[in-house]
Amino acid sequence: MKLPPFDYACPTTLPEAVQLLASHDGEAKALAGGQSLVPMLAFRLAQPALLVDLRKLADLRGIRISENGVALGAMVRWREIEDDERLDAAHPLLKAAIAHVAHYQVRNRGTVGGSLAHGDPAAEMPGIAMTCDAEIAVVGKSGARVIQAADFFQGALTTALTPDEIIVEVRLPIWPARRRWGFEEFARRRGDFAMAAAAVFYDESEDGKARNAHVGVIGVADRPLRLASVEDVLNERTINEATIAEAETAACAAVDPQDDIHASAAYRRALVGTMVERALKRAAA
């Protein structure tokens, strides 16, 4: 388990980092916290010619909270999200989800941008980005662009990023104070990859009906998913035991998981329903 040989660069400006990535014909990779990339290197699933360390890029740091929502710099580590008390109100769903990311030591190093760029279908941050209609701001040799989360995740460990592009920040839209939400994840052991998880939120109109329902799941497909059919069950309805049961059934029907060494497809399908059910119960409580 030794890493393959590569060169290493640690640029101090974003343009310099982009230039380095662009100059290696797709054989260079950005290194953020390394908590996914270094295991990939150890297994030799990645063998880049050059690693470009992003740790000195000040543009990629910091959590900014404004009337537009929450912007997380790509190099924000999970630990910073856990420690930021402003997020308890500014984005409780994000905070709840991040508590499930791997283990204590990994949360001290792993980053928001690294997780998004890695694109693991069972990872929490991509799931939150999908569920919340996040925008992912990137910069590359042809300039800056903003990618919608729905367009960003294209398959297992596959994203819309081109080899010369670096994620700068991810922007989560404003979170109304009275929004109802829930996050539920199941893994065999604490900190393991999710076998399935569900993130849900909705706003309540004055007559108690759900509006703007968002339901996202991870761990059940080659990328994080939004379940529009479950959202349709919830919108303009009162969220009670009957609507939650209907949503659970719809969630099971909406996914098409595959058998793998961790679980059968049937088990995962049932698990997704249970996660959606529990998350909705928490939201409605």
Add this chain to the structure above:
Amino acid sequence: MTEQGDRRSPVSVRFRVNGREVDVDVEPRLTLADCLRHYLRLTGTHVGCEHGVCGACTILLDGAAVRSCLMLAVQAEGAEVVTVEGLSNDADLTPLQKSFRKHHALQCGFCTPGMITTAHALLSEEPDCDAARVREVLSGNLCRCTGYIPIVEAVLEARAAYRPKTQAGDRGGDRA
């Protein structure tokens, strides 16, 4: 910059380990764990799975517990690293070590360096943590001997040594 073949030009890296300034020439692909063990002969840091699952290689990087197998040595440039050697002294066992001995919190000892470094980081920041928090934090460290219960007990008892002296009384003292 790029050479043909397997070896890449070494990079000079300076950082502090257990209070001592070190300067090593390493290949970029060398993990911090291997740098500590093979270049600096600090073999207290154990290497188990080498892909971030077992926690045996946990060290403190600027005070935070991290897996040294998931870091390149070159990423430690300018950092303050503390290994399990830096959490002991020659005179006596530290309160955390004493508690591990008292509670039989180790058998073969392979996981112990990672348990000690992780527990030290936790207790330094959260000396009033409860058993659930200890279990949650230690979930990133695998032990195949003890069944974890004695480890959790040892960490809980060691909390007193990490509290301010006014609270901890004469058990404060040396926490290494």
